[in-house]
Amino acid sequence: MVSEGMILADRYEILSRIGTGGMSDVYKAQDTKLSRFVAIKVLKQEYAENANFVTKFHAEAQAAAGLIHSNIVGVYDVGEDKGLQYIVMELVEGITLKHYIEKKLRLSVKESISIAIQMAQGLECAHKAGIIHRDVKPQNVIISKDGKVKVTDFGIAKAATSETITSNVMGSVHYTSPEQARGGYSDEKSDIYSLGVVLFEMLTGRVPFDGDTTVTIAIQHI
Incomplete structure (x- = not known):
């Protein structure tokens, strides 16, 4: 159990919880x-x-x-302490792209292209290093208070077992590539497809494909 004031690895003091997701909770720490x-x-x-x-x-x-x-949220450390598995990252004060879209409903063409270009630059850096994101979506993009766009959670999707993917797929299936929907091999093009879906959502305020179940949504991507 994580609590405020807890010290991890004799180094990181937990200050407050700032976010939560399907697989993890995120805390601000010193x-x-x-x-x-x-x-x-x-x-x-x-x-x-x-x-x-x-x-x-x-x-x-x-x-x-x-x-x-x-344009990538930096990773500083990873470890285990007090029975907790954690990853230490750059703290970006801002808002997720998902919340930003929900707040503005639709983004202008100029702003959408600016955000997409910054995302693409971050992804290009990862791809050149042989790292595929596999879960590009607005929830994994942070816009800092000064307007800088940063992609986060590289590689986390690859680490997920089939069980963890099942429990978290609803938030990702709207952005999945055709090859991922088929359960096939993912590469750089998978991330580019997902980026295209994000761009569509920024411009229109909605995802291109929707449905009542993950299967009905995934099939539409194929």
């Missing part, structure tokens, strides 16, 4: 060694207890830590 604020993503218990998932989670986090780009 790095007491480097005197800076960071974001710490802590895996929820059901995933932290899955040894296979944890191994992949650490491997993907280590790969993502090598990505240094202004």
